[in-house]
Amino acid sequence: MSDAPTFERDLADVPTSAFGSRSLTWWGVIAFMAIEATGFALAIGAYFFLMAHEHSWPPEPWLPPDLLAGTLFTTLIVLSEVPNTLAKHAAEKHDLPAVRRLLIVMAVIGAVLLVLRGFEFNSLNVRWTDNAYGSVIWLLLFLHTTHIATDWADTLVLAALMHTREGEEARRFTDTSENSLYWRFVWLTWLPIYLLLYWLPRWAP
Amino acid sequence: MSSPCRASLALAAVALLGGCDREERDSRGQPVTETVPAGATADTIYPGGPSGSTVTLSPKAAAYENNAYHIAQGQQLYGQMNCVGCHAHGGGGMGPALIDDEWRYGGRIEQIATTIVEGRPNGMPSFRGKLTDTQIWELAAYVRAMSGQVRKDAVGARTDEPSNTPPLTQTRREPIVPGEDATP
Amino acid sequence: MSAAELARDGPTLHGPELAARLERSWSRDPGLLGWLATVDHKEIGRRYLVTAFVFLALAGVLALAMRVQLARPDQNIIGAARYNEIFTMHGTTMMFLFAVPVMDAVAIYLIPLMLGTRATSFARLNAFSYYVYLAGGMLLWIAFVLNVGPDVGWFAYVPLSGPEYGVGKRADIWAQMVTFTEVAALSVAVVLTATILKQRAPGMSLDRMPLFAWAILVTSLMVIFSMPSVALASGMLLSDRLVGTQFYNPTENGDALLWQHLFWFFGHPEVYIIFLPAVGFVSEITATFCRRPVFAYPVMVMAVVAIGLLAFGLWVHHMFATGLPRVGYSFYTAASMAVAIPTGIQIFCWITTMWLGRPRFDVPFLYVVAFIVTFVIGGLTGVMVASVPLDLQLHDSYFIVAHFHYVLIGGAVFPLLGAITYWYPKVTGRLMSERLGKLSFWLLFGSFQLTFFPMHLSGMLGMPRRVYTYPAGLGLELPNFLSSIGAFIVALAFVLFIANVFLSLRRGAIAGPNPWKAGGLEWATSSPPPPYNFAHVPSVGSATPLWDGPLKWMSGLRVDEKEMLLTTVVSARPDLREPVPEPSIWPFISALALTVMFVSSIFSPWAVLFGLVPLGVALIAWFWPKQLEPTAEPVIE
């Protein structure tokens, strides 16, 4: 290696950060989404597996969960896609003040959703120790709650970060855009769970 | 192994040392001549004031009280020896409730063992000669577990039967201090 | 400072002076804190390897204990309860603490070198995964030493592992250990997938990627889609045992088979997660020792991908005896047979490579030949148990013990030992002794057949799995005695191999960058490779760059900052320059916080909530960007 190696090209002009699938962290977020999506799919599979054992779903004396808290939660989480998409576009335009505002909005929405989720937990009308039905719907709600809690914490940290001088750094904008992508995944996984928890027991024979 | 590994291993070993007696599986049970020490009846009132010497727990109490294996065996015996017929899953029926904190004849393990061996006048049958010493103490250990007197990591949360009582791992009860009677 | 003044490698800066400056920015600080803070994939890879082999040795000793107990009929050297603990620990340690992590170890060490990049992606996550894996292993073995070890078998069927019959904390420790190892394996899978897709050397398009990298990519994707199943199942088991949920309580309309479905949906891909990296090893070793690339590269890649997909469709063949509808079973018989086709193709392609090339009978190649001879027996007994009528007689008997030792030791451990001998010079700079290598090889190969072939017979003579003794007069005496003798010789062979590894550290011949004249990029850098792997970014023109003319390079990566090149997914054109994370103590602290949370959640469910606080703080500190870059990097779109 003593003599000078022949160089084909100089990489000094290659950019250092980009959005979408060109960035490494995007692939990391996609991989974690795949893991959690598999987890949710299997939990939903377990829900149908246990449902097949009961003559009626929910089992006779138990009533399906009350609709209020769940439906409020669902409408709010779907509406939260609006500030979420705005934050993504703002990040991709490096519009720091907009990103700062929208991250605050997302953090507040996250807090409200977690409070609503508290009401949801005690409107389930069944305890997790009562029977397999109670256990599986508590499992689904608990899994999704950890899902929301992790992304809410992530949004809080990101919001704090964007308010420091660190905010101008290009990488933080890619982080914000990927966080919005992950939030979109969070409420997309909620929709099937919402149907399973609140509507399937009402429609099932 | 490099120094950090050796240090952390020793630390963890000490921390978990307490775990081993809880899991000890001794299906034979040491043969003890006297099943239950005499005089271990409900000792609420002492003529002329407490005699100062706290009641010495039977040596077997420590072996059975928080031992997961014995409590599980006791749980199976509770169902198979028809205790569940009178006491249900602790709520009572023909017999008194066992998961509450009222103990007519004392809530310590050897007092419960005495009740099982001697029987009680109001209808509790005597199992003397019907069950071995180990089985009686296992039943007594399980009865204590039902009312939450036992360490949470020695009991199972539920059984493979219909869900009747709240999980044993979550029954809140203050532990009974040896020597002091249980009925508050 | 403007972009121009930043120090970069290239014609103006190369050779020893570049090496010195790169060394300074890439090496970690010394001492215990530095040791714990490293993010160098080579250091983490070595640690994974050593830890996995420690667990292999421990589990091996347990195997010897089992063989001593089973050497003669009606023995009581080891009591029933202790024996159940020992076979559970043997199975659990081999599957969760040795097989998967050792393949991860080799992959973490080699993939960046093979792809011509300087580090793995998410280097801190990689470090975190090792500490979580180590914590899981220590939890299991400390519990075993303290008589709290699991005794419910490596697949812990419910209700035996349930709250009523799984007494005490034994099954909780098993379930929590599964959570640890699955967090570690998932992290490594994410790291490897991102590295393989985004960090290949410029020019290394997908059809020029080494076959080992293909094997690891498919393995990582299988981990991502199968491990959540066992995480969910063990999580549900833990909640059944701790807070009284009813998932597996048959009376409250839970189901014992729910556990089996979820476990085997992970279980079968798991055994392919162990087998596919070995396929990668065999391809690499065959190519180098037959002096030509593996025959029909695209067919081999399709075979690996086919195995990865098929593995998810045949988990029910573990449950043929559970009384599910028979018509369903015939589908799984067909699927289980189908998975033999891609394996058959790969075997053919390897042998054809030998046919076309000129095989050199060094130790790694011997292991490949032993792999083919042994694994095909295991594969064919696998075809037998894929058929329902045969499986109903053979299931849960010692025939199955023979089958899976043939496919796991034959299929994965032989290639692993070959791979270690093959890449040992790259890792240590010295060659392993050929004479000692051959001796330990023949000893292992011979004693393996002596140990495990008789088990086919004892299984067909009606000896079920997991029995701590057997009555005399059933014809089981001879096969069991032979197995016990063989087991000790296998142990001796392993000791010899380990001795070879240690002796060659000092007394092995100096290897230099490419002792085997191999074609892969990992042989383009020095042995052992410097912390930054490559001084300049290599550029690739073919599947075996070192065999196709002199290597060309690309310059321009920063010198005073840790930086690597990202390339596009399919054609690997240079795309971005990515900063490589600095060494940090926080991954270790986060792993510690996670361990405290997991272990204390066995004793009280509230620990899950209280444990989140320290974990959250550690994770935030981990991701919090360190000092601000001194010079604002001009953004070039």
Added chain:
Amino acid sequence: MNTVQSVFGGQGAEGAQFLSLMTLFTVVTTIIYLLVLAYLALALWRRRRTEHTVESGDHAAEPPPQRTALIGWVALVNTGLIVLTVASFLTDRAMARTASSPALEIEIIGHQWWWDVKYTGADPSQSLETANELHLPVGVPAHITLKSADVIHSFWVPNLAGKQDLIPGRQTDISIKPTRTGLFRSQCAEFCGVQHTHMALDVTVENRADFLRWYRAGLQPAKAPTAPLAKAGYAYVMTRQCAMCHNITGTEAGSHFGPDLTHLASRRSIAAGTLPMNRGNLYGWVADPQANKPGSKMPTLGLEPNELHAVVAYLETLK
């Protein structure tokens, strides 16, 4: 080679079908294995005419004959597998057919570490309950319903047929048509706890006359003992620990926690195959069960010598 517990026995219709399918599989797989070994040996030791290696400069070459060989090999492997799959499917169908018209209904309930065997039928008063033994008339297809009282076990009589798991909360079944008489041994095949090893079942296939004689004898309640020692044993068994766990039809003892003892002395083994049945083993077992089967639910009673003699004397009258 033992004929008591081995898949080579083939004394059942299903067992015989297994043997024929197994030989087919072994032949086909051995052929494929020899082909692989031959190709491997040739590839390693053949005289080199043209090499396609790095040294010879054209290491990337992939000559056509090898391509066609690959396609041929894939075709061969596919046909082999298809043959095996179809053979397996046909055998499976044949087994299902033999199970179509059962003449004998049996129910087996698995407990932690013993088998509860019940011959159920239309007339409940003719139903028989025994433990750790299974008698089958030769030539008569028997339909066995399998249930578990605690954990998962697996019922497997290698000489007669394949295994089926006993799963709590579910009801699985298996059909066995014994074709030749003989004494066989079955052992639990799914790990079920500390004494999984000692959970065996003595299977006796006999002609119809012997079977009916055994069945009628089984229906008789236990005879009251006459000898004084046996009478003392009877008194102990009825009034002390034994009656709390065991059932002896025709006496006060009616618990099903432990195995049924009504005709204990007529069985071939004690405690689910742990010890062969003879007086010495009866003494050994009753005196200290935990020594022979540690962890078993039967406690060590600590009998006095005279009590032990009395109890064993009484147990021996339970023919």
Added chain:
Amino acid sequence: MAGAVRWRLAALFICTLLATPAFAQTGAVTARSVAQADNGNWEMPGKNVAATRFSAMREITPANVRNLRVAFTASTGINRGHEAPPLVIGGTMYLVTPFPNKLIALDLTKPGAPTKWVFNPKPPTAAQGVACCDVVNRGAVYANGRLFFNTLDGRTVAVDARSGKLAWQTKLGDIQRGETMTMAPTVANGKVIVGNSGGEMGVRGWIAALDTGSGRVVWKAFNTGPDKDVLIGPRFRPFYAMDRGKDLGVKTWPPGAWKIGGGSVWGWVSYDPQLRLIYYGTGNPGPWNPEQRPGDNKWTTGVFARDVDTGQAVWFYQSTPHDLYDHDDINEIILVDMPVAKRMRPVLLRPARNGFFYVHDRRTGQLLSAKPYSYMNVAKGIDPHTGRLIPVPEKEPKVGRVVRNICPAAPGAKDWNPAAFSPITGVVYIPHINLCMDMGALEANYIAGTPYVGADVKMYAGPGGNRGVFTAWDPVHARKVWEFKEDLPLWSPALATAGGLVFYGTMDGWFKAIDQRNGKLVWQFKTGSGIIGQPISYRGPDGHQYVAVMSGVGGWAGAIVAGKLDPRDGTAALGFVNAMKDLPARTDAGGMLYVFTLPR
């Protein structure tokens, strides 16, 4: 099209025809009671051997019941379930208490009714350990100068009514085998008819007749086992084929299971003097887990008619072959003559525990009508040709799997507390319950003297949320006339009076009077504890009408209060606690007699 219209008109006409009698209360064809004339006394729990529980006193009417007030009270000093009626003979009232079964005589001629004497049978305290559903006693019976009642430890005791001295006592039950006696005897043709209880303890049920004079056992018939034990002989001609056969008491059981098979007689016995037949129901088969006792389990959960003198069985009808839910068939049997298809027939009426209201021809046992009088989902109906109950298969309890929402629950649509029949309206007034349950079966172990149940049960309120119902049932048209919903299950028997009132008590202590005709609540009085005792009405020494009832909660439903049970365990008291978690807050235990009359 015309045919269809005509057909519909005809149907309409018939319906109106059928409907009319129900509204024309007075004078239409009604069920006449065959009971003896009413002498103002209350000498047996059923008021008469036809068990009408109807008092001919008419002084208290819906008009004046508003000002009914307490005449006097008396405490028994025992805090368990008081299920017995006070008996009134001449100027003395006799009370039988739960364990220790004291017999107290009160002198009605003196103000405040002071105690004349107390007879203490002193049953051993251990008897309490084998009494499945509270240590109750359902009452005594008076005949030719003596009072006959059973003690918990299985003795029938005869006491001289005037002096309170023991005449004789006969030991019949053995508490070591789990046998107790809680039923109220019936005196028929000089014989005291008694039976045992202990269905949950694996006891073998029997019924026996003792001579009133000496206490000698005249005859004893078991309810399981060979025909000679069951006193089945040539006279036995059951109406339906399912009950015919030799030694069915053995053939319909697994070998030896009939010896511990239950079929106890702890309920009510009626007697028809003309036909000289006694009628009684048999209890549930043991254990509750049906899988452990395949077969019809003869002669449990059915009705026997036996000759009073010889005990020979004349006919038998099994209401629930192979009982699945502990639906003992021991409920009261009311003997009336009723028009069936325009012909008066001697019938017996049974509001049975399995939810059907049976009407049989009491000569042959032929089933004339069987309609559900309460919500049920475990049976599709009764096959009129075979008389067999048609169960719903997926509601059958299985070992290892909970079966949910079984209605009616184990205590049935109505437990032991008898209904009353009012000849003036021809309607049967049924105080009953509306509960469902989840049931998980498990293998039961028989250990003599300990419970032999094999089931985990949890009960809860049935559809509608009300746990109790008071139903007026017209037996002629097999139709509900009116119903009065109650929050708590009704565990107290009913009393009908000629004044047009029906009296019953609720488990939280309300003593209520309802107008027989329209089911309106006309009067209620809050007593100290839940009422599960039999209200009675008698003519006092001053010739006025008095109504008396014992207040003291307990029994199976009240076990949570009487036994201080823990509500956190749903299966306590064989599952009843799960449905009664609010009872401790609404009443406490007690033991008090209340006697009411109009102000003078």
